[in-house]
Amino acid sequence: MNDCIFCKIIKGEIPCYKIYEDQHALAFLDIACDCYGHTLVIPKQHCTNVLDCNEQSLQGVISAVQKVANHFVNNCGFSGVNILNASGQSAQQSVFHLHFHVIPRKEGDNLDLWPLHGKQQLNLAEVCQHLKLN
Numbered sequence: 135m136n137d138c139i140f141c142k143i144i145k146g147e148i149p150c151y152k153i154y155e156d157q158h159a160l161a162f163l164d165i166a167c168d169c170y171g172h173t174l175v176i177p178k179q180h181c182t183n184v185l186d187c188n189e190q191s192l193q194g195v196i197s198a199v200q201k202v203a204n205h206f207v208n209n210c211g212f213s214g215v216n217i218l219n220a221s222g223q224s225a226q227q228s229v230f231h232l233h234f235h236v237i238p239r240k241e242g243d244n245l246d247l248w249p250l251h252g253k254q255q256l257n258l259a260e261v262c263q264h265l266k267l268n
């Protein structure tokens with residue numbers, strides 16, 4: 135995609151701080167600088183998000199997510215990761231080239247990437263009826 139900022143990073147037209155690259159995926163630091171090591175992992179083949187990604191590309195990018203996550207934990211002094219994805223504008227996606235955020239975590243790092251939402255009055259049987267796939 136010509137006007138896609140992440141495609142431009144893949145093509146080397148825009149610089150990035152590369153963490154990992156293979157045949158299917160590229161991982162680089164998020165410019166937000168909001169938490170240490172915030173990394174984006176993207177497929178090399180353009181797709182908008184999880185909803186339209188082809189299976190091979192999705193497998194490739196998830197495999198790269200796992201490699202980066204294991205590297206952070208095994209070699210970089212972290213003990214866990216958060217893996218986040220926004221697919222769609224309503225889900226707060228802002229760059230429309232599939233990406234997974236990988237955020238390395240340590241005990242006591244004071245980040246809250248899994249906020250509590252309190253309780254709703256939900257009839258889980260009805261929710262399940264609405265949402266089940268088969």
Ligand code: AMP
Pocket residue numbers: 139148150163164165166174219220226227228229230
């Ligand atoms: P999302 O809101 O899930 O679509 O995340 C998009 C992310 O891309 C944001 O966290 C941005 O900080 C990040 N971002 C945008 N442009 C760049 C860039 N040129 N290099 C690295 N990260 C970027």
